[in-house]
Amino acid sequence: MFSIYLMLIFFLLTPLVSPLFKFFKEKANWVLAVFPALFFISMMMMIPTIQYGPKIISLQWVPSIGVNLDFVFDGLSILFALLVSGIGILIFIYAGSYLKNHPLISRFYVFLFIFMASMLGLVLSDNIILLFIFWEATSISSYLLIGFDHENPEARKAALKALLITGLGGLSLMAGLILLGSITGSYTISGMNPVTANSPLYGLTLFLILLGAFTKSAQFPFHFWLPGAMKAPTPVSAYLHSATMVKAGVFLLMRLNPILGGTADWHLWVTLAGTTTMLTGSVLTLGQKDMKGLLASTTIIALGILVTLIGLSTSLAAKAALVFLLVHSLYKGSLFLVVGIIDHETGTRDITKLHSLTWVLPFSAFSAVLAAFSMSGFPPLLGFISKELLYEAKIQAPSAGEIILITGFLANAVNVTVAALIAIKPFLGRKKKISHHIHEVPFSLWLAPFLMAVAGLLFGFFSDSLGRLIISPALAVIHAEPTVVKLKMWHGVNEVFLLSVITVLTGIIFYFLYPQFIRMAGKLSRLRRFSISTIYERFLTGFQKFSYRVTVFLQNGRLRYYLMSVLIAMILLVLLFIFPFSEIEWKLEITDIYFFDLALVVLILIAAALVLFTSSRLTAIVALGIIGYGVALIYALYGAPDLAITQLLIETLIVILFALVIFRLPNFRSFSGKLTRWRDAFIALASGAVVTILTLKAGSLQFHPNISGYFLEKSYREAYGKNVVNVILVDFRALDTLGEITVLTVAAIGVFALLKLKRKQK
Numbered sequence: 001m002f003s004i005y006l007m008l009i010f011f012l013l014t015p016l017v018s019p020l021f022k023f024f025k026e027k028a029n030w031v032l033a034v035f036p037a038l039f040f041i042s043m044m045m046m047i048p049t050i051q052y053g054p055k056i057i058s059l060q061w062v063p064s065i066g067v068n069l070d071f072v073f074d075g076l077s078i079l080f081a082l083l084v085s086g087i088g089i090l091i092f093i094y095a096g097s098y099l100k101n102h103p104l105i106s107r108f109y110v111f112l113f114i115f116m117a118s119m120l121g122l123v124l125s126d127n128i129i130l131l132f133i134f135w136e137a138t139s140i141s142s143y144l145l146i147g148f149d150h151e152n153p154e155a156r157k158a159a160l161k162a163l164l165i166t167g168l169g170g171l172s173l174m175a176g177l178i179l180l181g182s183i184t185g186s187y188t189i190s191g192m193n194p195v196t197a198n199s200p201l202y203g204l205t206l207f208l209i210l211l212g213a214f215t216k217s218a219q220f221p222f223h224f225w226l227p228g229a230m231k232a233p234t235p236v237s238a239y240l241h242s243a244t245m246v247k248a249g250v251f252l253l254m255r256l257n258p259i260l261g262g263t264a265d266w267h268l269w270v271t272l273a274g275t276t277t278m279l280t281g282s283v284l285t286l287g288q289k290d291m292k293g294l295l296a297s298t299t300i301i302a303l304g305i306l307v308t309l310i311g312l313s314t315s316l317a318a319k320a321a322l323v324f325l326l327v328h329s330l331y332k333g334s335l336f337l338v339v340g341i342i343d344h345e346t347g348t349r350d351i352t353k354l355h356s357l358t359w360v361l362p363f364s365a366f367s368a369v370l371a372a373f374s375m376s377g378f379p380p381l382l383g384f385i386s387k388e389l390l391y392e393a394k395i396q397a398p399s400a401g402e403i404i405l406i407t408g409f410l411a412n413a414v415n416v417t418v419a420a421l422i423a424i425k426p427f428l429g430r431k432k433k434i435s436h437h438i439h440e441v442p443f444s445l446w447l448a449p450f451l452m453a454v455a456g457l458l459f460g461f462f463s464d465s466l467g468r469l470i471i472s473p474a475l476a477v478i479h480a481e482p483t484v485v486k487l488k489m490w491h492g493v494n495e496v497f498l499l500s501v502i503t504v505l506t507g508i509i510f511y512f513l514y515p516q517f518i519r520m521a522g523k524l525s526r527l528r529r530f531s532i533s534t535i536y537e538r539f540l541t542g543f544q545k546f547s548y549r550v551t552v553f554l555q556n557g558r559l560r561y562y563l564m565s566v567l568i569a570m571i572l573l574v575l576l577f578i579f580p581f582s583e584i585e586w587k588l589e590i591t592d593i594y595f596f597d598l599a600l601v602v603l604i605l606i607a608a609a610l611v612l613f614t615s616s617r618l619t620a621i622v623a624l625g626i627i628g629y630g631v632a633l634i635y636a637l638y639g640a641p642d643l644a645i646t647q648l649l650i651e652t653l654i655v656i657l658f659a660l661v662i663f664r665l666p667n668f669r670s671f672s673g674k675l676t677r678w679r680d681a682f683i684a685l686a687s688g689a690v691v692t693i694l695t696l697k698a699g700s701l702q703f704h705p706n707i708s709g710y711f712l713e714k715s716y717r718e719a720y721g722k723n724v725v726n727v728i729l730v731d732f733r734a735l736d737t738l739g740e741i742t743v744l745t746v747a748a749i750g751v752f753a754l755l756k757l758k759r760k761q762k
Helices: 002-032 034-050 075-098 105-124 128-146 153-184 202-216 225-231 234-242 245-260 264-285 291-312 315-346 362-376 382-395 401-424 443-461 463-479 495-512 514-530 532-554 559-577 595-613 617-637 641-662 674-700 708-717 724-732 734-761
Strands: 055-062 067-073
Touching: 002 034, 002 075, 002 105, 034 055, 034 067, 034 075, 034 463, 067 075, 067 105, 067 128, 075 105, 075 234, 075 245, 075 315, 075 443, 075 463, 105 128, 105 234, 105 245, 128 153, 128 202, 128 225, 128 234, 128 245, 153 202, 153 225, 153 245, 202 245, 202 264, 225 234, 225 291, 234 245, 234 291, 234 315, 245 291, 245 315, 245 463, 264 291, 264 401, 291 315, 291 382, 291 401, 315 362, 315 382, 315 401, 315 443, 315 463, 362 382, 362 401, 362 443, 382 401, 382 443, 382 463, 382 495, 401 495, 443 463, 495 514, 532 559, 559 674, 595 617, 617 641, 641 724, 708 724, 724 734
Parallel strands: none
Antiparallel strands: 055 067
């Protein structure tokens, strides 16, 4: 429960961030880092308890529809919560120095607080509705973070791209989760039973949920939004790529694997998306000069690897995915922050222009080398164990093992190349005279990448404890059965080890061929117009032009066309979506109709015809008044005197106003031709017919018992009123009536102000 309160505190703290910065000034980042640190400690304290099973906390929210604040603490949620909060601590500390003296730094921390709380809520949610709410909150807060440099049009463009793609996936996910809840009969993940492929809605549900997960985790063909997110400040890039937003889709697939996984459809579509993404990321990576671009492309590779392993649905693949998830979070976060330091000090991220930085940035160089070793899979780092598990899982793939293995080999080799590029090119070289403004960064900047890089080394030494305490409970969640994980550094010289050695050698070869890759990418740059990103840009531009034309066509400034559009839309919607799926009961009883009722109806019809065929506006106004007074008499005859009085007053006011305002205008029939009048007549008749049929349909429906008896009983006994209508207005729906009075009052004040303004202008 303490952890849940801490997560809620993140949201509540957002208004206090700016005062904290004013009070603590340069130390504010350390103070703010205390809150994720407390959450991290609380998660660490829960590790012993989850060895005996998950812990669920439920708080009532909307119990009438079965939606509560359900949170689950198990191996998978705690692993992700540790990554989000643990790396979040270091990002908080790092960002304070990186954005030092930035005028909007307090706003940055507000966005970061919201984002972190949203991610923690997402990974801890047991209720799928709550999970979706946090899912969308991560999309919105990441949009704010990516577009933090709002004066840069490229940053705004990248933020919008990320929001549109992940927002589209969010809508799909919402529909999929609702279908999943309907199929399983539960909206809590822990209460769901596995859904088999025999279920008639399995295919649709799987498609919608996978679309949501793939857009969030940048799977092909939605991968193109991820490199654009590099326009965000480096702390944001490091956080998004290492532990948070892009891993949300991976988390969702892991969480739902026991419910939707294990089928042929799951294996086909998830592994296909993963391997295609791996291959796409590998092709995109080696043509990059920008160091953040290199790391972003390898994140696409890593996400493809994770999704492929989840699609295999084997215990070994799930274990490899969990270990690689941890390894990737540590080395990628460290390398991104090192690149941020280099950019901060040199003003460039072009890897071909950097060299000899070891002499001025020794701690950053050490962190980069250590993280690069983990990324390449060198012992004794945890990355070595991870790479061997990856190959072992791919070799034992139940189907398409050769394709998955070859694609995985290429992806791993490219990772080795990028690791070498980041660790060698910027830092190696003879000691030369460096620009005087480049110097070792403050402790708060190099601490974060250093600790993440060292963590990869320490986890390698204590891999057995890591497997037993962290990986085993998480694996038990993914496969819904207790599993003991033993991680060992050395398994001898075998097929997997030989593949690891060949991977490193191939990566080194690619490293020396890097200049050729750059030249090749330059020659192929003209093909970018056929890329998915370019297609997206063209589609967005075309959609904006189409929207503009539609808006100009519909919003033409003429009230008669607005009314015509609304009426046509109503007619089409009713004809297409209501009539085909419903039956109309024609119950017309004319036995109780008296002579004066019929006379009133005839009078109203004659007045309506007069409105249509007269050429005089005054005559039309009088005829409209007759229609209104006729309706008022009908109200009075059928026992609604209140409505009759209201109708009489309104009709009188309308007739007077129309007579005063429209009397001097020209005859309106001269503005429309014969064809136009026939068109308007057809629309009017169709609208009247549709409304009449809908009224008949509404009269034949009875979803709930009548409540008129309740009002008759309670009005006099409890509200002390004999007029039921007045009691309903004043007591039962008093707030509604107050709202209407408020609206009328505001409108009256507005009219009075306009009249006063006109007098002053005169």
